[in-house]
Every structure is written in structure tokens, then in C-alpha cells.
Amino acid sequence: MTLLEQYIAGWRAHDVAAILATLTPDCVVIESFGPIYRGHDWVARWVSTWLAEDGHVIDWTVRDLRSSPEAETAEWTFHYTWRGEEKSFDGATIAKLHDSKLSYLREYATTAVLYDWRGEWQTL
Numbered sequence: 001m002t003l004l005e006q007y008i009a010g011w012r013a014h015d016v017a018a019i020l021a022t023l024t025p026d027c028v029v030i031e032s033f034g035p036i037y038r039g040h041d042w043v044a045r046w047v048s049t050w051l052a053e054d055g056h057v058i059d060w061t062v063r064d065l066r067s068s069p070e071a072e073t074a075e076w077t078f079h080y081t082w083r084g085e086e087k088s089f090d091g092a093t094i095a096k097l098h099d100s101k102l103s104y105l106r107e108y109a110t111t112a113v114l115y116d117w118r119g120e121w122q123t124l
Helices: 003-012 016-021 039-052
Strands: 023-030 036-038 056-067 071-082 085-098 101-109
Touching: 003 016, 003 056, 003 071, 003 085, 003 101, 016 023, 016 039, 023 039, 036 039
Parallel strands: 023 101
Antiparallel strands: 023 036, 056 071, 071 085, 085 101
16 A cells, blocks of 8 residues: 555544654645645644544545655545535645655645536536
């Protein structure tokens, strides 16, 4: 299991310690919604707060995972509830590794429903 898969498994299990175990103490995590979390203390506070506000990972399906000694990338679908709302979106993660841990992790989210373009733009 790659570090990124272990990180995601920690989220699936709602396990703050498992998430932190994959990250360097001075990590930088950039969430697709904009916030930046620097270091274990802020990541722990973010995850704990999200879980306390009814955050629940229903599923996090990883596709096209690629791993090297320096970096890992993946495309995924994230299905969750938070503050009573169930949502799902496609995204991607770019992660850098240092000393066998994730030192930098940046998530990107698809902002609209995907569709095959056939000469006309789809209205949202």
C-alpha cells in the first residue's frame, strides 16, 4: 500500500493518528476547497474539527494511482457527508515524499459535472 493509499485509509477509518502517521511533522496539505494546513498540529485540528462537524467519508475511490520514490499522484472520487449534506466529486492529488512520508499534498477538485463535448456547451 502506498503512502497516499494509507493516508486515504486513515480518512476512511476516521483515524487522525493514522492520517498523521503518513505525513512529515512539517507537512503542507492543501485542500481542494482552499485551506492550507501546515504541520501535524494543524492537520490534526482540521481532521478532528471536520469529523466533529458530522464529517464522514462514505467512500474514497482511487483510480490511476502512480508512485515513485519522490512523488505519488492519483485521481479519485470522494463521497462524503458533512454538516448533514451528502456530496460527491472527482478530484486528484499530487503528493511529494520526504523521508518515506508525505511532505506535501495538494488536492484538486472537478468543479462541474463532466460530459463529452459534442459542439455545444452544456449549461449548468
